[in-house]
Amino acid sequence: MSGQYWFPSMSVGEIVDAFSGWGISVSHEQVLRPSADFVLGIYSACLQQVTSITQESLSEPVQAALATLDSPDMYAQALAHNFLLFHLQRFARAAKIMDFSAKDLSFPDAERTRSVFSAFINLVKFSEQCESFITGLREKSASVAEERNKITSELVASEEKIRAVKEKLAQDEPKCEILRSENEEITAYLLSCKERQMAMLEIIKTLKQEKASIVKRKESANTEAEQINEQISRTRSRIVQSPERIKRSIVTMGNAATEDKKTVAMHEAKIRDLQTRIAALMDIELNVRSCVEQLQVIEKEMMSLDASKKSLADFRDQLTEKKGEVNELMLKRGRVNKQLSNAQEKLERAQRHAEDKRLASQQTIERLQQEYEEMSVERRDNDKQVEEMRAQADEIERKMTEHLKRNEAELNLLLTEYWKLRDETEVYMETLASGLGMPVRST
Structure with a gap:
């Protein structure tokens, strides 16, 4: 059931105490004879203790899944049960119960239920011990999920912008084609107008030169006429008036004047023609200006199109970057999951190591307990011997005290006798010395 993983098999009392510590009321009878409702409630409580997933929190995804079905009432209970079973199986796999199934919910077996309870309690206690680490992982996972949702929303917005730009480009493409064709036509027309303008300018230049030459000729003719008039006036003052000559001169001058009038009329006609051509050239110039303005508008549109293409390229770059x-x-996320799996493996190794240490410590405690009991027996024997020795020591001490008292009394008696004998000896020596006439040295 648990593969190569080992977790402590708890007794019924330990299971009841563990659940009571979490505020879950469980009796020995319920653990020994589990029912489907009982195990479902306990499993759900363990799942909520670690993952905060409850049957109420699963109602929203269940309703979302039922909304896609034709007969939601028919599948509501089964779908909710399958959702809960899915999360319980994930929880059981984390607790190293690899074969957890719907049978454990519907037809619970007492021994297997106790084993599953032991595994779940072991996992819950482990999660409580590693609460700070798990909280950090959850916060990191939440931040990564939030960042992923943010990037996903930005990606969707970017795709929407790209789609809008593509649609706009697709909508503007016929206009662009029309504008391109019009641009080509206007360019060709402008080139032809330019050629015509150059030809007209050449003609105008030629006409201006002709006009200048005619004006010069007119001025020279006027000058000659003035000179002739002066000569005529001078000649009239010198010559005799001749009617015939005057008539001929008048006829000649009339013919010359007629010729001059014809020439002037011809020049005026040329001037009017030139003015007409200049007006036509002015119209052409206006048309050219309008064409230039249209070209500028087209250029602006092309710049806008280039900007749109550049913006599209930027959006594509941003999309690639995103x-x-x-x-x-x-x-x-893969690295974090790998780190999490590594941490779980380390934790499992630490648990195994801790369990090995616990077993070794338990064996050591049992050995020390046995040695302590042996030492207690030896200490009781030693206490008896010590009491006996203490009694003997007290007896010896009492005897020593009595012996010392007797010795002190005898010593005092001897000292008394000694000083008495000494006094008597000194008296005897003084008496003897005085009798013999010898000097006596006092001691």
Whole structure:
């Protein structure tokens, strides 16, 4: 059931105490004879203790799944049961119960239920011990999920913008084609107008030169006429008036004047023609200006099109960058999951090591307990011997005290006799010395 993983099998009392510590009321009878409702409630409580997932929190995804079905009432209970079973199986796999199934919910067996309870309690206690680490992982996971949702929303917005730009480009493409064709036509027309303008300018230049030459000729003719008039006036003053000559001169001058009038009329006609051509050239110039303005408008539209293309390229670059960031986040998530699995493996090894230490400590405690009991027996024997020795020592001490008292009395008696004998000896020596006439040295 648990593969190569080992977790302590708890007794019924330990299971009841563990659940009572979490505020879950469980009796020995319920653990020994589990029912489907009882195990479902206990399993759900363990799941909520670690993952905060409850049957109420699963109602929203259940309703969302039922909304896609034709007969939601028919599948509501089964779907809710399957959702809860899915999360319980994940929880059981985390607790190293790999074969957890719906049978454990519907037809619970007492021994297997006790084993599952032991595994679940072991996992819950482990999660409580590693609460800070798990909280940190949850916060990191929440931040990564939030960042992923943010990037996803940004990606959707970018795709929406790109789609809008593509639609706008698709809508503007016929206009662009029309504008391109019009631009080509206007360019060709402008080139032809330019050629015509150059030809007209050449003609105008030629006509201006002709006009200047005619004006010069007119001025020279006027000058000659004035000179002739002066000569005529001078000649009239010198010559005799001749009617015939005057008539001929008048006829000649009339013919010359007629010729001059014809010439002037011809020049005026040329001037009017030139003015007409100049007006036509002015119209052409206005048309050219309007064409230039249209070309400027087309150029602005083309610049706007280039800006749109550049914006589209920027959006594509941003999309590529966001995809890279998403891939990087997925890699980070993979690394975090790998770190989590490594941490779980380390934790499992630490648990195994702690369990081995616990067993070794328990064996050591049992050995020390046995040695302590042996030492207690030896200490009781030693206490008896010590009491006996203490009694003997007290007896010896009492005897020594009595012996010392007797010795002190005898010593005092001897000292008394000694001083008495000494006094008598000194008296005797003084008496003897005085009798013999010898000097006596006092001691």
